Amino acid sequence: MSFLTLDHISHHYFSKKSYTKALENISFSVKDGEFVALLGPSGCGKSTLLSIIAGIIDHTAGNIYINKQPLHKSKLDIGYMLQQDYLFPWKNIIDNVLLGPKIRREDSIEAKKRAADLLNQVGLPGITESYPDSLSGGMRQRAALVRTLMTDPKILLLDEPFSALDYQTKLKLEDLVWDMLQKYQKTSVLVTHDIGEAIAMSDRLILMDANPGSIAKTFEVPLELRNEKPFLARRHPKYQLLFDKVWAELDKNEIHDLQPKVVEPSNDT
Numbered sequence: 462m463s464f465l466t467l468d469h470i471s472h473h474y475f476s477k478k479s480y481t482k483a484l485e486n487i488s489f490s491v492k493d494g495e496f497v498a499l500l501g502p503s504g505c506g507k508s509t510l511l512s513i514i515a516g517i518i519d520h521t522a523g524n525i526y527i528n529k530q531p532l533h534k535s536k537l538d539i540g541y542m543l544q545q546d547y548l549f550p551w552k553n554i555i556d557n558v559l560l561g562p563k564i565r566r567e568d569s570i571e572a573k574k575r576a577a578d579l580l581n582q583v584g585l586p587g588i589t590e591s592y593p594d595s596l597s598g599g600m601r602q603r604a605a606l607v608r609t610l611m612t613d614p615k616i617l618l619l620d621e622p623f624s625a626l627d628y629q630t631k632l633k634l635e636d637l638v639w640d641m642l643q644k645y646q647k648t649s650v651l652v653t654h655d656i657g658e659a660i661a662m663s664d665r666l667i668l669m670d671a672n673p674g675s676i677a678k679t680f681e682v683p684l685e686l687r688n689e690k691p692f693l694a695r696r697h698p699k700y701q702l703l704f705d706k707v708w709a710e711l712d713k714n715e716i717h718d719l720q721p722k723v724v725e726p727s728n729d730t
């Protein structure tokens with residue numbers, strides 16, 4: 462059943478002198494518990510789309526539904542994980558991850574127990590009193606994942622969360638995040654430039670084209686890959702087959718002009 466529905470979403474950025482057609486007519490659905498990856502050239506509107514789903518920016522046209530409710534009426538929490546962890550450097554880890562429950566005035570003893578349990582699950586036991594500056598990039602992203610999960614979001618938006626990490630840490634974190642999202646049955650949308658990451662982590666890939674941002678093609682990930690953790694999925698023969706198909710499609714789309722489509726207003730506007 463569809464949990465998140467985007468129905469003919471368009472978005473234009475306006476300035477005094479021009480406007481940019483960032484997204485045009487984007488429609489797709491994400492099922493409850495499904496993991497979808499958005500892939501496409503720089504500037505095709507992937508981050509804009511995530512910001513629209515998160516309710517951070519208002520789209521110009523179209524409708525978004527979460528669990529059949531219009532986005533602005535939905536009371537469900539949406540979690541956001543970004544390339545940067547945005548942990549507050551002046552707060553220790555436990556205070557950083559307890560920020561969400563504190564704002565929501567949740568029971569602090571219960572929240573602390575949950576935080577300790579989650580920190581344990583992501584391999585960060587005993588760092589509750591540490592400050593972000595004393596942790597590695599991978600550890601900080603693990604803490605950021607716990608902070609995101611603390612509010613028990615029904616939908617998780619992941620905007621290149623591993624792109625600032627070294628390769629080995631990135632592979633480990635892909636497995637960890639995939640595990641946690643499976644365990645807690647989250648509906649997830651991942652934005653990435655990494656074809657391998659998209660195939661290894663998701664159930665379905667949506668390939669976007671630029672100028673204006675639109676959907677070029679959708680690929681279902683074979684069940685054999687979806688049932689494996691990302692690291693093992695990368696070693697499956699069907700992984701390379703799908704990689705080649707996606708690569709060919711992206712390559713084909715490279716003929717498109719990647720400069721943003723800036724439309725100058727005519728004299729009568």
Ligand SMILES: Nc1ncnc2c1ncn2[C@@H]1O[C@H](COP(=O)(O)OP(=O)(O)OP(=O)(O)O)[C@@H](O)[C@H]1O
Nearest residue numbers: 474481483502503504505506507508509510721722
């Ligand atoms: N605040 C803004 N004002 C005007 N134009 C914007 C703004 N933010 C993004 N754009 C333009 O909208 C288009 C889509 O940008 P967006 O950042 O969503 O793409 P993206 O696919 O996430 O890019 P990347 O992969 O490089 O992160 C681009 O042409 C960009 O220049």
